[in-house]
Amino acid sequence: MSSSTVPTRTPSERSAAGGGPAGPEQLSVPVPGGDLAVLRWPATVPGAPTVVAVHGITANGLAWFEVARRLAGRATLLAPDLRGRGDSRGLGEPYGLARHADDVAALIAGLGLGPTAVIGHSMGAWVTALAAVRHPELVSRVVLIDGAVGFPLPEGVSDHDALAAVLGPALTRLSMTFADRQAYREFWQRHPAFAADWSADIDAYTQRDLVGEEPELRSACVPAAVETDGAQVLLDEEAATAVHRLPCPGALLWAERGLLDEPQGLYDEKRLAAAGLDGRHPVAVSPVPGSNHYSILWGRPGAEAVVRALLGPSSAGLAAG
Template sequence: MEHFTSHDLHLSDVRLHLYRGGHGPAVVLVHGLTDHARYWAPLARALAGEYDVIAYDARGHGLSDPSPNGYHLDLLAADLAALVEALGLMRPAVIGHSMGASTAAIAAATHPGMFRCVILEDPPWRSALPADMPDVTTTRATWREDLLAMKTMDDAALLARCRAESPGWSDEDYALWMESKKAVNPDALDVLPSFVRLWPEDVRRIDCPLLILTGEPERGALFDPGAEQIVRQVRPDVQVVRIPGAGHQVRREGFVAYLNAVKRFLKDAA
């Protein structure tokens, strides 16, 4: 991430790697499972002119250490809160994608007053699990096998796979996707069982403005209309923006609309 400084942050049991750049109110970026901090590069650059942007590698991802104490969303949320405190950030905004969205939501729910606002990109919340959905153990094993296979692929083959699965991304996004898969520790997938939780209770306890950015379920977005209805019941003031043409990777598939919504919300929450 050019023009960003690179740091290590030592928490009680793990070393996290982070990038920081820009000037203004703080914004913390929290990536998804098997991604890394640099995956945020296009958004980080777009915000750095007005904000102090911090993006970090979660434990087991990117350049951060593997976890000596396993992987669980509650542990990742504790890492986020510890990072905010260690850096002396005063009520930063937080933006999280997928696993990072759950991390941000839990951190905000368990640390009232810590965040100025919360922005969640396609959180992995559903109104109900599909009847044909494999159990978590099967999902984790399949994903791990796939991840290990990707680590042995040469760059040309991996790029061809990503282009086939996600046509229309930028060359930078393809490169960052490949880089993140090569860097992640497969044990990080052990976080998956903790995704099954009473997430509406987390939403109810968030005490600051909340924006959810998502895509179309038929294109792979996880946050379905039923989940949106549940969120609106517990947080009537929530803002939900569903970006046409985007799936789970909302900012990669609808970047302009995504960025406009983020900037508008950050200004309103200032």
């Protein structure tokens, strides 16, 4: 394992660290095929727990900036860039949710952490549930954020159509180039789920995704990784059933609004009940009112709900303002 300080390109990225002027430390942890880049926000409280946070399909570890801020040093937060993303983009095939779950396990074991809480957003929620199922000795509890639960496709919608609907916009972005950083900033500022909440922190997170040189900047995400992982979110049986086979305590937080801030989110009470997550299921299920698929992670209500799920009901009020 090696470590370094994450390069600080802008004041907004320093802000995104949730308390440290130089941003989170970046670790390099060996996994099959190379090294996994991991952002680390350290605890400031003696004996504090460690939490591993798993991002979504085209995200990177800096997506957890608000959770890090709300934890306020009461836990060490480790947020890997999954293989094929961010500074782990050089980690090649095989991709897939099980491979990511095994990388999370290698991170926990490689750092000698012992049983650890793992949280995951969107695709990262499927990875989190799989990590618990495949490596029960390493995962003590899970928090699943707007993900990990599949539901039947609407009548008349084929697997191919569903994949195109889910992956189409993401793959279009991954094929694009941008003349400069401002062009990429403006691209995201037009996104319906980002525009209303735009901040220096979100700017830092999106800017961290850029690689290359002007005038041909592009996303760090590897298209093949996104294609493979997206297909498994919808179609992989092991991933689909993991939430029902958890060997540890779990909580699911779901957003009321969708990926484009539309009124219908990925989940609602009817869809969750149809998937078997009701009052009889051991996973505790809670909505985050007013949130969309992204703001559930970086908005204050969502981040505080994550902290409560991790540290207990009285914890969020102690977080940084």
